[in-house]
Amino acid sequence: MSRVIIRRLTKAYDSVTAVTGVDLEVAEGEFVSILGPSGCGKTTTLRCVAGLEIPTGGRILFGDTEVTALPPERRSIGMVFQNYALFPHLTVRRNIAFGLEMRGVRGAKAARRVADVMEMVQLPGMAHRYPRQLSGGQQQRVALARALVVEPSVLLLDEPLANLDAKLRDEMRFFIRSLQKRVGITTLYVTHDQAEAMTMSDRIVVMFDGTIHQIGTPEEIYHRPADRQVAEFIGSSNLIAGRVAEVREGYVTLETAVGMIVCRAGHRPAAGEQAMALIRPEAAELSREANAGSFAGRIVACHFLGNLIDYDIVLGDDTTHRVQTLGETLYAVGDEIAVSVPEEKAWLLSK
Amino acid sequence: MAAQQVGPRNATWLLGLPGAAAVIIFVIVPYINIAVMSFRVSSPSRAYDPGFTLDNYARTLGDPLYLGVLWDTVSLAVIVAVVSLVLGFPVAFFLARTRSRWQSLLYALVLSPLLVGVVIRSFGWIVLLANNGVINQLLGMVGIGPLGLMYNRLGVTIGLVHVFLPFMILPIMNAVQSIDPRFEEAARTLGASERRAFFRVVLPLSMPGIQSGAILVFVLAASAYVVPELLGGGRVMTTPTFVMQQLLGTFLWPFGAALALVLSATTLILIWLFTLLTKPVMRGLT
Amino acid sequence: MRRFPLWLLVFVALVYVFLLTPIVVVVATSVNAGYYLAFPPSGFSLRWYAAFFNSPSFMTALVLSLEVAGVAAFFAALIGTPAAMAYVRSRGPFREPFRLLLLSPLVLPEILTAIALLFFFNLFFSGLRSLVPLVIGHTVLIVPFVFLTVTSALYNMPAQVDEAARTLGATPGRVFFRVTLPLIKSGIIAGTMLAFIISFDNVTMSLLLKAIGTSTLPIQLFDYLRLDFDPTAAAAASISVVFTLGIVVIIDRMFGLRALRF
Ligand SMILES: Nc1ncnc2c1ncn2[C@@H]1O[C@H](COP(=O)(O)OP(=O)(O)OP(=O)(O)O)[C@@H](O)[C@H]1O
Numbered sequence: 078m079s080r081v082i083i084r085r086l087t088k089a090y091d092s093v094t095a096v097t098g099v100d101l102e103v104a105e106g107e108f109v110s111i112l113g114p115s116g117c118g119k120t121t122t123l124r125c126v127a128g129l130e131i132p133t134g135g136r137i138l139f140g141d142t143e144v145t146a147l148p149p150e151r152r153s154i155g156m157v158f159q160n161y162a163l164f165p166h167l168t169v170r171r172n173i174a175f176g177l178e179m180r181g182v183r184g185a186k187a188a189r190r191v192a193d194v195m196e197m198v199q200l201p202g203m204a205h206r207y208p209r210q211l212s213g214g215q216q217q218r219v220a221l222a223r224a225l226v227v228e229p230s231v232l233l234l235d236e237p238l239a240n241l242d243a244k245l246r247d248e249m250r251f252f253i254r255s256l257q258k259r260v261g262i263t264t265l266y267v268t269h270d271q272a273e274a275m276t277m278s279d280r281i282v283v284m285f286d287g288t289i290h291q292i293g294t295p296e297e298i299y300h301r302p303a304d305r306q307v308a309e310f311i312g313s314s315n316l317i318a319g320r321v322a323e324v325r326e327g328y329v330t331l332e333t334a335v336g337m338i339v340c341r342a343g344h345r346p347a348a349g350e351q352a353m354a355l356i357r358p359e360a361a362e363l364s365r366e367a368n369a370g371s372f373a374g375r376i377v378a379c380h381f382l383g384n385l386i387d388y389d390i391v392l393g394d395d396t397t398h399r400v401q402t403l404g405e406t407l408y409a410v411g412d413e414i415a416v417s418v419p420e421e422k423a424w425l426l427s428k
Numbered sequence: 429m430a431a432q433q434v435g436p437r438n439a440t441w442l443l444g445l446p447g448a449a450a451v452i453i454f455v456i457v458p459y460i461n462i463a464v465m466s467f468r469v470s471s472p473s474r475a476y477d478p479g480f481t482l483d484n485y486a487r488t489l490g491d492p493l494y495l496g497v498l499w500d501t502v503s504l505a506v507i508v509a510v511v512s513l514v515l516g517f518p519v520a521f522f523l524a525r526t527r528s529r530w531q532s533l534l535y536a537l538v539l540s541p542l543l544v545g546v547v548i549r550s551f552g553w554i555v556l557l558a559n560n561g562v563i564n565q566l567l568g569m570v571g572i573g574p575l576g577l578m579y580n581r582l583g584v585t586i587g588l589v590h591v592f593l594p595f596m597i598l599p600i601m602n603a604v605q606s607i608d609p610r611f612e613e614a615a616r617t618l619g620a621s622e623r624r625a626f627f628r629v630v631l632p633l634s635m636p637g638i639q640s641g642a643i644l645v646f647v648l649a650a651s652a653y654v655v656p657e658l659l660g661g662g663r664v665m666t667t668p669t670f671v672m673q674q675l676l677g678t679f680l681w682p683f684g685a686a687l688a689l690v691l692s693a694t695t696l697i698l699i700w701l702f703t704l705l706t707k708p709v710m711r712g713l714t
Numbered sequence: 715m716r717r718f719p720l721w722l723l724v725f726v727a728l729v730y731v732f733l734l735t736p737i738v739v740v741v742a743t744s745v746n747a748g749y750y751l752a753f754p755p756s757g758f759s760l761r762w763y764a765a766f767f768n769s770p771s772f773m774t775a776l777v778l779s780l781e782v783a784g785v786a787a788f789f790a791a792l793i794g795t796p797a798a799m800a801y802v803r804s805r806g807p808f809r810e811p812f813r814l815l816l817l818s819p820l821v822l823p824e825i826l827t828a829i830a831l832l833f834f835f836n837l838f839f840s841g842l843r844s845l846v847p848l849v850i851g852h853t854v855l856i857v858p859f860v861f862l863t864v865t866s867a868l869y870n871m872p873a874q875v876d877e878a879a880r881t882l883g884a885t886p887g888r889v890f891f892r893v894t895l896p897l898i899k900s901g902i903i904a905g906t907m908l909a910f911i912i913s914f915d916n917v918t919m920s921l922l923l924k925a926i927g928t929s930t931l932p933i934q935l936f937d938y939l940r941l942d943f944d945p946t947a948a949a950a951a952s953i954s955v956v957f958t959l960g961i962v963v964i965i966d967r968m969f970g971l972r973a974l975r976f
């Protein structure tokens with residue numbers, strides 16, 4: 078196992094710069110996801126770590142070893158590709174044994190390692206099949222086994238679940254995560270699916286347009302996003318613009334068109350500055366009676382989601398917001414209600 | 429993906445060196461040589477005499493006999509291309525759209541004449557078209573003939589169409605196959621009859637295939653040597669047969685080179701004109 | 715709804731008759747007892763085949779054809795396969811020009827290429843006394859067929875398997891022999907067989923580049939047809955047809971004819 082250190086990584090193709098100045102450290106045994114919209118440079122970053130692309134600038138280190146200029150076969154990595162890239166002309170067993178063979182591990186020792194890893198990924202009795210004779214989920218497991226059997230120091234996965242159906246995807250999420258924990262391997266995982274990143278990762282890296290906007294635990298990313306782009310990409314968000322009225326330690330009071338909102342803040346803005354309050358849909362509370370600090374609203378739509386009820390609410394400034402509550406449907410379209418936001422549940426974003 | 433991005437240490441281009449070298453040395457250099465040769469002074473006793481001249485081109489372009497041969501060759505090639513298109517399009521369309529389980533056999537049957545040598549196919553036509561050949565014998569039974577089917581332009585045309593028809597069928601077939609059948613269905617739902625859907629949708633969309641098939645057949649027919657020689661029996665003169673006569677019979681190399689280059693230049697100009705003329709129908713298709 | 719109108723089916727059938735009759739006729743002539751294919755045929759006989767196998771000139775020509783086609787196809791595979799890899803795997807401004815260069819023997823009029831090579835060998839290598847010019851001429855002529863089939867085999871390779879092999883510790887050389895080659899093998903074989911057929915059937919290039927006093931089977935046939943017509947030629951032609959079709963069937967059985975893309 079080893080740490081992965083990426084320093085000021087830049088990758089430019091002929092016409093586009095795919096990644097600019099990426100800095101990232103993945104600790105030993107840590108599971109880090111790279112999350113971002115399509116084309117933001119996730120795959121490019123991962124391929125640079127794998128050695129499949131030569132960075133235009135910056136360095137990559139595994140532990141204390143500089144690998145920036147090493148070809149992929151000398152990096153001790155395991156990689157799982159989105160379409161698995163299993164060798165169609167080799168059986169499952171020989172696919173898995175491929176990396177061992179390349180390292181000169183043969184015979185009984187290799188056979189035992191292959192058998193072990195096949196058991197680990199729960200692929201009994203598939204050894205002599207060809208990849209095309211396997212289901213998507215089984216192919217996925219073979220790809221994992223093939224990457225893990227050589228006991229690489231770093232595991233790289235590029236949207237490995239994108240080709241699976243929703244139920245299998247859920248299952249594999251937990252499977253991969255628990256496998257990773259058991260093996261304790263340093264893992265870099267690329268996805269554009271936030272639920273995937275949230276449930277699996279120790280930390281998440283959020284990228285836009287080739288740059289990192291935030292690195293943090295799933296909770297930090299969700300509750301304390303670094304900027305508006307991150308806030309809007311992760312989950313759904315209500316944003317209310319205003320002016321900073323008062324700054325206390327860790328808290329800021331924002332004066333908005335609908336009333337005063339007390340937010341938690343990660344930085345100290347100057348009084349009078351323009352800013353925004355982020356309120357997640359489940360953070361707001363609804364009631365029939367107004368109380369101190371609540372604002373008036375009217376329900377314009379109501380969706381039953383099973384475990385949640387999803388309301389669209391128009392506030393005094395004619396903006397529409399989304400609030401989710403647990404339990405039964407208590408309000409109907411047209412109801413006038415009061416919306417309140419507990420002060421630790423709003424988050425300040427600079428404009 | 430095919431795109432290998434293993435950067436500067438990627439030396440795959442080196443793999444192309446033997447191929448590129450072979451073609452440059454044995455195709456490009458000889459072509460340059462022949463182009464230079466066409467400006468040499470012809471000599472009856474050796475490859476060429478010293479000095480350079482435009483005489484060969486002057487002789488070629490000033491000689492009504494050769495211009496006649498050139499015209500015959502080009503018109504023959506155009507006729508062959510048109511006939512091949514008329515015969516080939518329905519077959520290509522059928523092959524592209526049929527769901528018959530014989531489809532791959534039918535495809536192989538189009539392909540295989542291509543793989544049977546030209547000489548053998550000309551042979552077949554000689555047996556069929558000769559004065560005492562199969563067709564004239566059959567006609568004789570009903571009291572017709574014998575007709576002169578061979579050793580004239582008719583025979584050469586038949587032979588060339590036969591030899592090059594697959595080159596018309598294959599590109600058109602590929603073009604039709606890549607047309608989504610839903611385009612036709614959409615046209616039908618919009619009120620077009622089957623015929624109109626064909627002429628307004630399928631035909632225009634298969635133009636790229638028709639264009640490449642036509643160019644291919646035209647070029648191949650204009651530079652064909654074996655078929656005119658065998659089915660023309662020396663009585664149908666085309667540029668390639670004429671050039672071969674000059675080269676093998678009289679050894680006037682520089683003159684032969686000029687003749688061959690004039691034919692190639694003519695075909696290139698005609699292809700250019702043809703693409704220019706078909707450009708409006710090709711808009712948005714390639 | 716019927717898929718095709720009747721007239722179209724009839725028309726297509728007639729075109730097939732047109733395409734296949736001459737070949738059938740050649741075979742019919744070869745097993746016909748008489749000197750000419752007469753109607754009604756005068757009986758079945760294999761005497762022309764006997765004549766063919768007893769003819770020293772036909773036998774020498776057959777052997778020469780097989781030799782030239784074999785050697786040329788081998789060299790074409792040897793340079794065409796890496797060329798296809800170079801084209802598919804590299805990027806840059808020379809990619810398309812390189813492809814055009816490799817396809818040029820297919821695009822340029824064969825007769826002109828043959829004449830150009832004839833002059834070239836005569837001027838720079840003083841004459842045609844060996845088989846070398848013939849083999850070189852055939853090789854450049856058939857390289858495009860190997861190039862095209864292998865290119866399409868490479869494009870049809872599953873995505874990223876070569877990269878996967880690299881991440882598993884294989885050097886580029888081992889990636890080629892362990893992953894790429896097994897996956898494009900059928901393309902290489904099919905392309906080489908096709909190249910062999912094209913060379914085996916070639917007339918124009920052979921006519922100009924053969925060593926003086928030798929001839930390949932198609933040239934022998936060509937001379938027979940021009941000078942003295944004799945059904946022995948039909949036997950020779952039929953054997954060559956059967957041989958060609960045999961190879962086509964093998965390619966089809968092994969890889970499907972679609973492996974041949976050109
Ligand atoms: N080989 C290449 N040549 C040129 N541009 C490329 C190449 N590969 C990627 N790019 C460009 O680099 C940018 C980042 O691409 P990348 O594949 O890293 O995105 P991604 O975040 O993985 O997206 P997705 O979620 O769609 O897979 C894109 O704008 C893309 O068009």
Ligand SMILES: [Mg+2]
Nearest residue numbers: 119120121235
């Ligand atoms: Mg990607």
